[in-house]
Amino acid sequence: xxxxxxxxxxxxxxxxxRLPHDGLRRVVSSPSAGEKCDACDAIVAMDQLLMEGxxxxxxxxPLQFHxxxxxxxxxxxxxx
Numbered sequence: 783x784x785x786x787x788x789x790x791x792x793x794x795x796x797x798x799x800r801l802p803h804d805g806l807r808r809v810v811s812s813p814s815a816g817e818k819c820d821a822c823d824a825i826v827a828m829d830q831l832l833m834e835g836x837x838x839x840x841x842x843x844p845l846q847f848h849x850x851x852x853x854x855x856x857x858x859x860x861x862x
Contacts, residue, residue, distance in 0.1 A: 783822055788851065792821050792858050802842070803859045806835035811849070821851035 783791075795801040801820065811833050814826040826832050826848050833852040835845045847855060 783824070785850075785854070788822055789854055789858065792851070792855050793862060795821065796855075796859055796862055801845070801855060801859070802837055802839065803862070804838045805859075806845070807838055809833060809835040809852075817846045819848050819851050820845050821847050821855050824848070 792801060796803060811831045814828050814830050814832040816828055817826050817832055818824070819826055826846070831849050833847040833849055835847075835852075837845060
């Protein structure tokens with residue numbers, strides 16, 4: 783997916799609540815074990831880093847992202 787399409791998808795998910803606007807309490811990166819990215823819905827390949835964040839909403843499960851998806855989400859949540 784190209785970056786502009788990814789940006790639009792993330793904006794849409796921010797708008798409908800599938801991705802939060804709030805910041806994260808903690809972010810860690812680790813090698814992927816084949817998790818699904820919450821931003822683009824694609825699998826994070828096992829040779830890529832997984833960004834995982836604990837939200838301020840304690841009832842929500844941790845968010846999981848590709849590195850680029852995390853960067854775009856973090857930017858978009860601040861400007862929208």
